Amino acid sequence: MIMRPSREVGIVGYGAYVPRYRLPAEEVGRIWGGGQAGYPVREKSVPGLDEDTTTMAIEAARNALRRAGIAADELRAVWVGTESKTYAVKPTGTIVAEALGATPHTQAADWEFACKAGTEALQAAIGLVGSEMVRYALIAGVDAAQGRPGDALEFTAGAGGAAYILGPREESLAYCEGSLSYVTDTPDFFRRAHERYPSHGGRFTGEPAYFRHIERAATQLMQELGRKPADYATCVLHQPNSKFPARAGKALGFTAEQLAAGMLVSDIGNCYAGSSLIGLSAALDRARPGDRILLVSFGSGAGSDAFSFVVTEAIEERRNRAPLTWDYVRRRHPIDYGTYVRYRQKLRMH
Amino acid sequence: MRLAPHWRVRAQRLQLRGEVCQCCGERLFPPRDVCPACHQPADKPFAFCGEGTVYSFSTVYEAPKGYERFGPYTIALVRLKEGPLVTAQLTDIDPADVRIGLPVEMVTRVLREEGEDGMVIYGYKFRPVLEREAAREEARA
Ligand SMILES: [Zn+2]
Numbered sequence: 001m002i003m004r005p006s007r008e009v010g011i012v013g014y015g016a017y018v019p020r021y022r023l024p025a026e027e028v029g030r031i032w033g034g035g036q037a038g039y040p041v042r043e044k045s046v047p048g049l050d051e052d053t054t055t056m057a058i059e060a061a062r063n064a065l066r067r068a069g070i071a072a073d074e075l076r077a078v079w080v081g082t083e084s085k086t087y088a089v090k091p092t093g094t095i096v097a098e099a100l101g102a103t104p105h106t107q108a109a110d111w112e113f114a115c116k117a118g119t120e121a122l123q124a125a126i127g128l129v130g131s132e133m134v135r136y137a138l139i140a141g142v143d144a145a146q147g148r149p150g151d152a153l154e155f156t157a158g159a160g161g162a163a164y165i166l167g168p169r170e171e172s173l174a175y176c177e178g179s180l181s182y183v184t185d186t187p188d189f190f191r192r193a194h195e196r197y198p199s200h201g202g203r204f205t206g207e208p209a210y211f212r213h214i215e216r217a218a219t220q221l222m223q224e225l226g227r228k229p230a231d232y233a234t235c236v237l238h239q240p241n242s243k244f245p246a247r248a249g250k251a252l253g254f255t256a257e258q259l260a261a262g263m264l265v266s267d268i269g270n271c272y273a274g275s276s277l278i279g280l281s282a283a284l285d286r287a288r289p290g291d292r293i294l295l296v297s298f299g300s301g302a303g304s305d306a307f308s309f310v311v312t313e314a315i316e317e318r319r320n321r322a323p324l325t326w327d328y329v330r331r332r333h334p335i336d337y338g339t340y341v342r343y344r345q346k347l348r349m350h
Numbered sequence: 351m352r353l354a355p356h357w358r359v360r361a362q363r364l365q366l367r368g369e370v371c372q373c374c375g376e377r378l379f380p381p382r383d384v385c386p387a388c389h390q391p392a393d394k395p396f397a398f399c400g401e402g403t404v405y406s407f408s409t410v411y412e413a414p415k416g417y418e419r420f421g422p423y424t425i426a427l428v429r430l431k432e433g434p435l436v437t438a439q440l441t442d443i444d445p446a447d448v449r450i451g452l453p454v455e456m457v458t459r460v461l462r463e464e465g466e467d468g469m470v471i472y473g474y475k476f477r478p479v480l481e482r483e484a485a486r487e488e489a490r491a
Pocket of ligand 1: 390
C-alpha cells in the first residue's frame with residue numbers, strides 16, 4: 001500500500017504562518033457557556049481584518065522559499081490545500097504564485113479534501129518531483145476556519161498553516177521514506193455549497209472517522225517500512241482539539257514527549273488543512289539530523305495520509321533563514337469576543 | 351467593475367517590484383520608467399527586499415469608501431532600505447504603538463474588496479518586524 005516515487009524526494013524548504021490575534025476559550029465560554037469539563041483548547045488564532053487564506057499562504061510560502069534558497073521562478077507548481085478559499089471560482093494558487101514571483105511557467109491550483117487538502121497536495125507534489133517532471137514544487141496547507149456562533153467548533157476553529165517546497169532528496173533538509181493513504185466514504189463533517197458554516201456529526205466525528213483513519217494509516221505505513229514508534233523522534237497528527245491527537249498518539253504507542261514538538265492546537269486552535277502541516281513545521285524547527293518524523297493528517301469525508309520523513313544535515317543551516325513556527329505562536333495579541341465578531345465578520349449588516 | 355487597473359499593477363502591489371536606473375543605480379518605486387535622479391530611461395525591474403522604517407504617519411478615523419471596515423488604521427510613509435519612500439497602510443499594530451523610526455517589513459494583505467461579488471484586491475502593507483528567537487540568540491552570543 002506504500003507509495004514511493006522512482007526518484008527520491010524531500011523537503012528543501014518549509015515555512016509557517018499564524019496570525020497575531022488570539023481568542024481565549026474562556027472568552028467564548030463567557031458568552032456561550034460551557035467549559036465545566038474544561039475547554040478543548042486554551043485559545044485559538046484569529047486572522048486580522050486584512051487576512052485570509054491567500055495572504056497566510058503567501059507569507060508561509062515566502063518563508064519556505066527563504067529556507068529553500070531557490071529562485072521563485074524555479075517552482076513548477078504552487079498548490080494550495082484549503083477549505084476556506086477566498087474565491088469560490090478563481091484559484092488561490094494564482095495569487096500566491098504571482099506574489100512569490102513564480103509566474104508564468106508554473107502550475108497553480110487549489111486542492112480540496114477538508115483538513116487533509118494540504119497533505120493530499122504534498123503527496124501529489126512528491127509524485128511530480130519524483131517522476132522528474134519538475135525539480136521543485138510548492139504546496140501549502142492553510143485555513144481560516146469558521147465555526148457557527150455558539151457551536152462547539154467555535155472554541156477551536158483557528159487560522160494558520162504552513163508551506164513546503166519539495167525537491168530532490170540530495171538537496172533536502174528531510175526526505176520522504178514513503179507515504180500511504182487510508183480513505184473511506186464517511187459523512188462525519190461537511191458543508192453544502194452556499195452554506196456559511198459546516199455541519200458535523202457530533203460523536204460520529206471521533207471513533208469511525210478521526211481515530212480509525214489516523215490509526216490505520218499510521219500502523220500500515222510503519223508496518224510496511226518495518227518501523228516502530230520508538231524509531232521516531234516526533235509524531236505529528238492532525239489536531240482538531242488537544243484530546244484527539246493525544247489519545248490517537250497513545251493508542252499508536254507514542255509517548256507524550258514524541259507528540260509534544262508537533263502539538264500546537266492548545267495555543268492556536270485547529271488550523272484545518274494547515275493543522276498537521278504546521279505541526280510538522282514546528283517539529284522541523286526542533287529536529288536534529290537523523291531524526292525520523294511521522295506525519296499523519298486527517299480530513300473529514302474521510303481519510304488520512306501518513307508520511308515518514310528522515311531529517312538531514314541541511315536542517316541546521318536552513319532552519320534560521322526564516323522565522324520559526326513559535327516566533328509566530330509567541331506573537332500573541334488577545335482579543336475579546338466582540339472584537340472577534342468584528343474581525344470574522346459575523347455580524348451581517350444586509 | 352474595474353479590473354484592468356488592478357491587473358496592470360499586480361507585480362508592484364504583490365511583489366513590491368519597482369525599477370532600477372542602469373545609469374546611476376537609483377531604485378524607483380513605484381515604477382515610472384524615467385530616473386528622477388539623472389532623468390535617463392530606467393525600466394529594469396527591481397524587487398525590493400521589503401524592509402524599511404516609518405518616516406512619518408497619520409491615523410485615519412474616517413476611512414474613505416471601500417476602506418470603512420478597516421478603520422481606524424494608520425497610513426505611513428515608509429523609507430525602504432533601498433531608498434524610496436512608499437505610502438502604505440500599517441498592519442498588525444495598534445495605532446498608539448506607531449512611532450517614527452519603527453522598523454517594519456512588507457507583508458501582502460487585503461487592501462479592499464470591491465463589494466461581496468467583486469474582486470478582492472491584495473497588496474503591500476507594512477508591519478512591525480517580527481520578533482525572532484534566532485535573532486535574540488545571535489544578539490546574546
Ligand atoms: Zn539614474
